[in-house]
Amino acid sequence: xxxxxxxxxxxxxxxxxxxxxxxxxxxxxxxxxxxxxxxxxxxxxxxxxxxxxxxxxxxxxxxxxxxxxxxxxxxxxxxxxxxxxxxxxxxxxxxxxxxxxxxxxxxxxxxxxxxxxxxxxxxxxxxxxxxxxxxxxxxxxxxxxxxxxxxxxxxxxxxxxxxxxxxxxxxxxxxxxxxxxxxxxxxxxxxxxxxxxxxxxxxxxxxxxxxxxxxxxxxxxxxxxxxxxxxxxxxxxxxxxxxxxxxxxxxxxxxxxxxxxxxxxxxxxxxxxxxxxxxxxxxxxxxxxxxxxxxxxxxxxxxxxxxxxxxxxxxxxxxxxxxxxxxxxxxxxxxxxxxxxxxxxxxxxxxxxxxxxxxxxxxxxxxxxxxxxxxxxxxxxxxxxxxxxxxxxxxxxxxxxxxxxxxxxxxxxxxxxxxxxxxxxxxxxxxxxxxxxxxxxxxxxxxxxxxxxxx
Ligand SMILES: Nc1ncnc2c1ncn2[C@@H]1O[C@H](COP(=O)(O)OP(=O)(O)OP(=O)(O)O)[C@@H](O)[C@H]1O
Ligand SMILES: [Mg+2]
Numbered sequence: 153x154x155x156x157x158x159x160x161x162x163x164x165x166x167x168x169x170x171x172x173x174x175x176x177x178x179x180x181x182x183x184x185x186x187x188x189x190x191x192x193x194x195x196x197x198x199x200x201x202x203x204x205x206x207x208x209x210x211x212x213x214x215x216x217x218x219x220x221x222x223x224x225x226x227x228x229x230x231x232x233x234x235x236x237x238x239x240x241x242x243x244x245x246x247x248x249x250x251x252x253x254x255x256x257x258x259x260x261x262x263x264x265x266x267x268x269x270x271x272x273x274x275x276x277x278x279x280x281x282x283x284x285x286x287x288x289x290x291x292x293x294x295x296x297x298x299x300x301x302x303x304x305x306x307x308x309x310x311x312x313x314x315x316x317x318x319x320x321x322x323x324x325x326x327x328x329x330x331x332x333x334x335x336x337x338x339x340x341x342x343x344x345x346x347x348x349x350x351x352x353x354x355x356x357x358x359x360x361x362x363x364x365x366x367x368x369x370x371x372x373x374x375x376x377x378x379x380x381x382x383x384x385x386x387x388x389x390x391x392x393x394x395x396x397x398x399x400x401x402x403x404x405x406x407x408x409x410x411x412x413x414x415x416x417x418x419x420x421x422x423x424x425x426x427x428x429x430x431x432x433x434x435x436x437x438x439x440x441x442x443x444x445x446x447x448x449x450x451x452x453x454x455x456x457x458x459x460x461x462x463x464x465x466x467x468x469x470x471x472x473x474x475x476x477x478x479x480x481x482x483x484x485x486x487x488x489x490x491x492x493x494x495x496x497x498x499x500x501x502x503x504x505x506x507x508x509x510x511x512x513x514x515x516x517x518x519x520x521x522x523x524x525x526x527x528x529x530x531x532x533x534x535x536x537x538x539x540x541x542x543x544x545x546x547x548x549x550x551x552x553x554x555x556x557x558x559x560x561x562x563x564x565x566x567x568x569x570x571x572x573x574x575x576x577x578x579x580x581x582x583x584x585x586x587x588x589x590x591x592x593x594x595x596x597x598x599x600x601x602x603x604x605x606x607x
Contacts, residue, residue: 156181157275158200162191162221163237165206168262172204175264176271188221195225195232201278202233202271205254207245219248226253230496230534231281233274237262253534292484298340300333301484302477306469310337313466318344323416325401325461326439328468331518334439335399337468342395347435350394353387358400365408367424376425388421391434401461402442402453413457436461471513471520481517482508485524486536498528500536502600506561507538564599567592576603 159180163169185191207218236249236257246257295303297311326334371386447453531540574580582592
């Protein structure tokens with residue numbers, strides 16, 4: 153027989169507590185607490201999936217204590233199923249508790265078989281949720297390469313590419329629109345290589361003023377230019393035995409293109425204002441969101457340097473071409489930012505996911521990241537609805553749904569429209585759409601559409 157599951161019962165009335173223990177101990181491993189402090193201790197140690205919580209803990213205390221305890225349980229473990237037990241005149245408290253995240257409430261007097269059924273259902277839901285969390289974790293693990301999340305064939309190609317170049321020392325050119333993860337890929341190559349314990353040095357060629365770039369790269373000798381008060385090592389020297397990543401290589405001015413070419417050919421350079429030659433063993437990875445070939449053809453980028461850099465290259469696909477990966481990445485980011493901000497886990501509503509899927513993402517993953525960061529903080533509830541995403545309605549959103557998703561969306565819209573037209577009268581709405589009342593109900597259930605009351 154499998155081990156009994158743990159159930160925590162919080163109840164200040166000793167008699168009731170005994171009665172409850174008697175009713176449940178045959179089926180569960182029961183832990184009893186008659187005050188909040190003990191309740192939290194037991195909750196943290198025994199990690200029960202389900203808690204029975206008497207909301208008005210002592211006759212003179214207010215509901216607040218019980219509600220605070222509920223919040224505490226959920227902040228420690230948000231997927232705990234907390235069943236509130238209330239007196240018959242505590243409707244308002246029960247509603248508050250449900251809003252705060254209680255699973256269900258039970259009104260005294262206690263009839264053990266009834267309450268047992270409720271507890272059993274709560275365990276059932278908890279188990280389903282745990283399984284689904286474990287599933288999505290496993291799915292994420294299968295679809296990631298370090299911090300790079302994705303499962304579409306295009307990104308799997310990128311993972312293979314990283315594997316195959318990481319073990320070599322060849323120069324790598326990474327192409328792709330802004331925010332597609334070029335730096336992340338460069339870092340992954342470094343981390344998979346034998347250089348992983350050595351420095352990974354990033355140079356953003358567009359962020360450093362042209363007159364300072366050379367000294368940034370190669371260092372300078374004391375007094376070599378106004379402001380060069382002391383000798384300084386450049387990024388090349390700092391990257392000894394490691395990897396140098398040039399971001400926005402397309403922005404590098406012609407004079408430095410020559411110097412970089414020389415380094416690539418001879419692995420040698422001089423500091424600004426110096427004559428001594430330095431040798432550095434560093435692997436070069438470069439990236440750009442420009443069309444480097446075109447820049448070369450237009451004469452903005454040296455041909456010899458272009459061919460030196462373009463030994464092996466990869467183009468990262470824009471987010472809008474990665475299919476359902478956008479949802480996978482969005483969910484990953486929601487978890488990540490909840491954890492970073494130390495707030496209980498949130499999740500995206502189905503509608504929010506659809507909006508994310510439909511959007512065109514001109515700023516790619518960086519844009520998605522910013523949006524999720526904001527939504528996680530702004531969203532008042534544990535579920536992130538579309539309004540928290542703050543999509544600018546005027547932006548172009550291209551339909552990139554699968555046929556199945558598109559059909560589902562239309563079906564849902566038809567249901568909502570029919571309900572509205574018929575002022576919520578189910579049989580009329582069903583007739584409107586040419587389906588039976590039963591089918592209509594099934595569809596409402598499928599789409600999670602709630603109706604006020606049966607009409
Ligand atoms: N597949 C992915 N999964 C998860 N996070 C990602 C993925 N791709 C990119 N990111 C994240 O998106 C952000 C942008 O990525 P990165 O800086 O590597 O892009 P980039 O192509 O270098 O952008 P830019 O052209 O603006 O320099 C980073 O915070 C990165 O961690
Ligand atoms: Mg970048």
